Amino acid sequence: MDNPKKKKKSIKRYTRKTIAGIKLPPLEPIPDSDIKTIVDIDPAFYTLIDGRPIRTNKSIHQYKHNIKNVALNRTLHGFLVDEILRIDKEIETERNCYDAAYKHFEEYQNSFDKFLADDNNKTIAIMQRSDALAKELANQTEEYKKANYELASLKSKLQYTDETLMILVSFQNFLNKASPLLWQESNSIQLDIKHPDIFTTDSDIYKKIDIDLISRRLKELPSPKLYFKTPDQLLTIFSLLEKQNLNYLLVATELSSEKNRFLRTVETMKQKLRQELDFIQEKNKEIQDTIRWNEDREMETKEVFFKILKDKIKDLVSSATVLQIFNYVDFAYQQLIAPNDVKLTSLDMVQALEREYDNLSLSISAYDLDMIKQIEKETYEHGNREVKQAKEASKLLKDVDKLSKRLNQSYEPTRRKIYE
Incomplete structure (x- = not known):
């Protein structure tokens, strides 16, 4: 019983194609005489494991797993060894770069120390000169600020003087207006003259002032001529002006009634003019209607006239x-x-x-009636003969035309087609 089971197990082992996820080729039975072992190929194979204990586990899966772990560990060991070699090489390269840089640094340090030792005196002299120039610059800056402050104050004073001058010029213009006309004409006083500003302000207070322009504008100002010498004269003029204004007010009140009456008359005149204008417009409308009616009548008359001219007069005339x-x-x-x-x-x-007929009738009345009838008969016969002759002549003329046409046709070439 045991042997058949073993045979079945061996058959299953031989016929299975995959073991632990690995595809294996099918195993064929080998004769006993041809079986070879690893010792036949490598006699020293087992010498590597001398003195090692033999594992009791004989599973093929565990063996494969161990083989994989050994291969992975060897690969990891080789990778680590390569990394160690690479790092050692980089360390050596960095050490060489460091040595070269340190050597250059010592050379630069020595050369800089020599430069400091050689140029120390010049540097000290330059620093002293720089300090002196800085102090001088600070002093000049203070002086410049003071000068700018004085310039700004002078410009403000000049601007104030300019505004005061403009106010005085306006006062002069006012006093000239209040002065008598004869005095103004005798002194050639010009009123309401706009004078430009003497000094123009600018946002930049430190800007240079144009002195020539200011002097030219000052020369353009009118001469300071005044009619009034004391303030009492101005009061006298004002009192006279008040009396004159009062007189004007009285005259204005007197004329207000005339003005109102004139305005009422103007309104009445406007109403009458409107009425007359309306009447004229109505008459104009009536005249336009009459003109329009006459134009329509003219058109109708023209149509009738041309119709008569076309139909009746044409027949009567042409x-x-x-x-x-x-x-x-x-x-x-x-x-x-x-x-x-x-x-x-x-x-x-x-x-x-x-x-002429009346004259002939009177003349004929004196002749004999039988003679007249005979003459009439002869006249009618003569007329009949002439008519017959005219008819014969017309017939003869037609025959002559026909004959001439035939003669002309006889001289013309034939119109028949000639067939070859």
Whole structure:
């Protein structure tokens, strides 16, 4: 019984392809004569473990785990050894750099000490000179501040003087206005003249003052001429002005009634003018309506006139019958009376023919009636013969035209197509 179980276990061990997550190739049975061990390949293999205890655990998984740990520890050991070597090399390189830098530092220190030893006297002299210049600069700064303060105070005084001068000029202008007109004309006094500021202020109080400009503006000021010598004269003028103003007030009160009456008259005049203007506007409107009606009437009359001119007068003046009658009248006038050299109108020619007819009727009344009838008969026969002759001549003329056309056609080339 035990042997079949062992065989099954051995078969399972041989046929399993994965052990502890590692894929292994399938194991084939090997004959006993061909089995080789590690000693056949490396006889000194077991000499490495001489004197070591043999572990009791024979698990293949534990063996693989141990092999992995050994490999990892060897790899870690190699990495640590490489890091130690790298760090030693860097330490050696930094030590070399430090030695070189320290050497250079000692050289620089020695050279600087020599420079200090050589230039110490010059440095002390320069420092002493610098202290003297600093003291001198401080003294000059104080003097400059004092000068600037004095300049600012002078500018403020000059500005105050300028404002005072402008006030006095305005007072002078006022007194000149209050002075008599004769005195103003005799002294050529000009009033209400705007004088520019003598001194212009600036935000920068330390700015340089233009002395030439100030002197030129002072020269442009008017001469100090005054009519008043004492304040009493001014009071006298003011009293006279008050009396004159009072007189003006009295006259103004007297004229106020006239003014009011004039204003009322103006209002009445305005109302009348408005009424007349309204009346004129109404009349103007009526006239415009009449003009518009007349224009419409004119248009209607023109339409009727042109219609009559187009329809009736045209027929009476330029129709075929009228033209034929005119030709008959003109022919009769020229045959019976005289040629129409003076271009008489049809009415004049008809009246002349009527007078001629009346004269002929009077002349004919004296003749015998039988003779007249015979003459009329002969005249009608003569007229008939002339008509017949005219018809024959017309027919003959048509035949001649036809014959001439045929002769002309005979001379023309044939129009038939000639076929080859």
